[in-house]
Amino acid sequence: MKLSIFFSFLLVSSFHLSSSQRYNALFNFGDSMSDTGNVVLAGLPYGMTYFGRPTGRCSDGRLVIDFIAEGIGLPHLHPNTAKDADFHQGANFAFIAATTLPFDFFHQRGLSKGLWVNASIHEQVDRFEKLLPSICGTPQECRDFLGKSLLVVGEFGGNDYSTGLFASRNVSEVRTFVPPVTQAIAEGLERLIGLGAVDIIVPALLPVGCFPLYLTLYNTSDPEDYGPRTGCMRRHNALSWYHNTLLRRQLDRLRPKYPAVSIRFADFYAQVFDFAINPLKYGFKDGALRTCCGAPGLRNYNFNLHAKCDQNGSSVCPDPTTHVSWDGIHMTEAAHRIIAQGWLHGPYVDPPIVSSSNN
Template structure:
């Protein structure tokens, strides 16, 4: 076969998939906010955009690479003025918990809460926006059925509220059934609005984050995983969340057999980064921050000189790091994770699979 014909077939194949979705809609927190909350300046955004955009990274996020992969533009934040939402919108907010603030007020955990944008509130915003995009309820159902929905990650800020509020992990674990139920309810509301293609990410192994490793770095070697050197108790919390979330999604899938509800495995991919960083080109590993206070401890993270604050600096080669600022990831890590969702194996079937669209 001639090379020109082969290239034509490959490009036609990709185009066919890229046109399968007429829009992309995203819900979540700082891992996917593209500008609903803008709290930091450069060096955030330096790698790709050249200026800060509200993204918590040096460049593009996973949702940006998903949009590119299916042939759609980067998502405008839903609060953007004079933006077109005909091909999608982003409802994620930095610091958004899955649960409403009342849940935490009732438990004496109000301190630290500042963005009240729960799963249900984000779906409310989506529902209010829809008529301006597609018109009548039936037209909107048809439109939504041809769109891809990414619901999450949710949960990280819920657990942080308890952990940083001084609660023990065993008590914070009691939030997990409430959080995963709220996510499932949000997914079901979107199905009711016409969604038939949904990706629902779990949470990351936060015990591998430089922030947690710095704050809770104890002397007991049994606190750490032997292969990862990550904090076991925090990763157990993440694992518990993901287990309950998958059960909720399995329940929904049985209830709505005509709908594709796919779990995105953040946890396994990040674990692979930690266990075998060189496989991905991460010469500086996964446990050291790129943007932070230089030389501050083994994780290069300092709460008093965080990324974009006085005394912080950016590592010479960002692409060799997984962690950007101790909590969020680099563009390089986002690109690799997005490929695992678009082509597998961390979404099954993958987004660009012939069996992933009903």
């Protein structure tokens, strides 16, 4: 590559990296960690803290993507299935229970029973591609429009792995899902880049071994199965760690291939893991492993499969801001707010979405 071309790429890249320019739009892809209403399943107390009503968000209030929108001066994202919504400032394509991989992958492995939302990453990108002309016009106009948009792609993978784990497949078998999952994420990113995306945040997989749901379902009497500082399950966190390692490798492969595109890794794992290690540092007085909205079950996690949040027998803690976990697998608004700050201002997205020069 000629030096002049190389330096021009660097200039373009540094513009997107250092400028938290006033984004014209925000687009999100993922699963229940960021769905803002494409799937509405639960009633109150979901949504109680901020919205005062259930909105389809799996939390007591706002999600990370809501705080990101607020942080860059944009409205909360409409779910892409909303009727008569204005999508000119963005849209949300995330679906509760969405897997990264298509249904065929799971059908071939006898894992069809737990699948009910056909919203793989490629299905979500298909929806995005179909919506774009109504927002920005011609392909070139859309490329210009996406040049001033922020895309958050993920997290993805959690439901792929839980589909196997909840069907009693062992962690070793589910670990074999990781390469095709991370490959599918990379392919989805390339499709978005092909449409004109230039600024993309890719969140890591969360440390699922710290979730009350997993701690309850897979509890053992062997102390070696748990981290001494966190109380989280080692094997399940190792699965998340492996996913994040391969995901980083995929992003490292894409960056030199698309030098004018900013592809930033959001370290969801490290943030939530730190909540488990240092809950008091963040004001989580009841620790990171105990559910706010739930009922007593196995061990001291306040999670019970027969009395889940919003079901008879469950109750809500007096103050959700003292908890990381809302319902055993999703987090509270308080946790989402702290996570979003780590993405907007660093250090968990590098460089952060909002640069210091614009604070």
